[in-house]
Amino acid sequence: MLEEDVDYAQNEIVLQGALSAVGHGISSDRLRTELAWLTEQGLISVENVAGLQVAKLTRRGEDVALGRSRVPGVARPRPGV
Numbered sequence: 001m002l003e004e005d006v007d008y009a010q011n012e013i014v015l016q017g018a019l020s021a022v023g024h025g026i027s028s029d030r031l032r033t034e035l036a037w038l039t040e041q042g043l044i045s046v047e048n049v050a051g052l053q054v055a056k057l058t059r060r061g062e063d064v065a066l067g068r069s070r071v072p073g074v075a076r077p078r079p080g081v
Contacts, residue, residue: 005057008062010055011054015055043074
């Protein structure tokens with residue numbers, strides 16, 4: 001989702017809604033845990049804005065999202081998706 005966004009960023013509420021829309025509803029705590037892990041892997045950066053976390057895709061994250069690079073624990077994109 002971040003790779004497709006015009007500025008490669010979304011806040012946690014938008015991300016949680018998008019995950020729910022595709023059948024992956026998770027709690028706010030779980031989402032923040034996942035964002036922290038993605039940050040540790042260097043795939044996103046997170047900024048706190050008005051009490052919300054805003055995730056922004058890094059260059060390394062874009063490489064992984066597009067299948068040019070692999071990170072254990074992150075699914076590769078499916079062909080044609």
